[in-house]
Amino acid sequence: MAKRKLTAKQRMFVAEYxxxxxxxxxxxxxxxxxxxxxxIGAELLQKTTVSEALQAALMKRERKTEITxxxxxxxxxxxxxxxxxxLFSDNGMLKPMSxxxxxxxxxxxxxxxxxxxxxxxxxxRKVKLVDKRASLADVAKHLGMFTEQQEVNGTxxxxxxx
Numbered sequence: 328m329a330k331r332k333l334t335a336k337q338r339m340f341v342a343e344y345x346x347x348x349x350x351x352x353x354x355x356x357x358x359x360x361x362x363x364x365x366x367i368g369a370e371l372l373q374k375t376t377v378s379e380a381l382q383a384a385l386m387k388r389e390r391k392t393e394i395t396x397x398x399x400x401x402x403x404x405x406x407x408x409x410x411x412x413x414l415f416s417d418n419g420m421l422k423p424m425s426x427x428x429x430x431x432x433x434x435x436x437x438x439x440x441x442x443x444x445x446x447x448x449x450x451x452r453k454v455k456l457v458d459k460r461a462s463l464a465d466v467a468k469h470l471g472m473f474t475e476q477q478e479v480n481g482t483x484x485x486x487x488x489x
Contacts, residue, residue, distance in 0.1 A: 403469075
């Protein structure tokens, strides 16, 4: 049995899906009807030829960018479990950035330096860390730690995740 090829619209859908991983928007940008884009996008994702083309394109992009799910999860873990104490010396002074451990440095969202003049010369450095709570929530969601609750017609429906 010969392997089926993608149509021009399906090839365009695959290319557009890689932009934002949104099947509906990819279908619209590929030229499908706005009215049916939601259903067409879902159908295209189910087609073996389209699914295989998407997987190949995603793997190619992953190899090219070297961005993997494992690296993203590792970065979330660095954010979530960072320890601000690693940025300071025993006397409470901020260490030079070159001495920051990689895990602690990864959790720094920004550094602001203000030079003081006049009667109080010196330097003030403010270190802003990423949002640990949001990072922990994203890791927990990835691990399926929380249940999702949804109210349907006045009845509470709980979807358990194990």
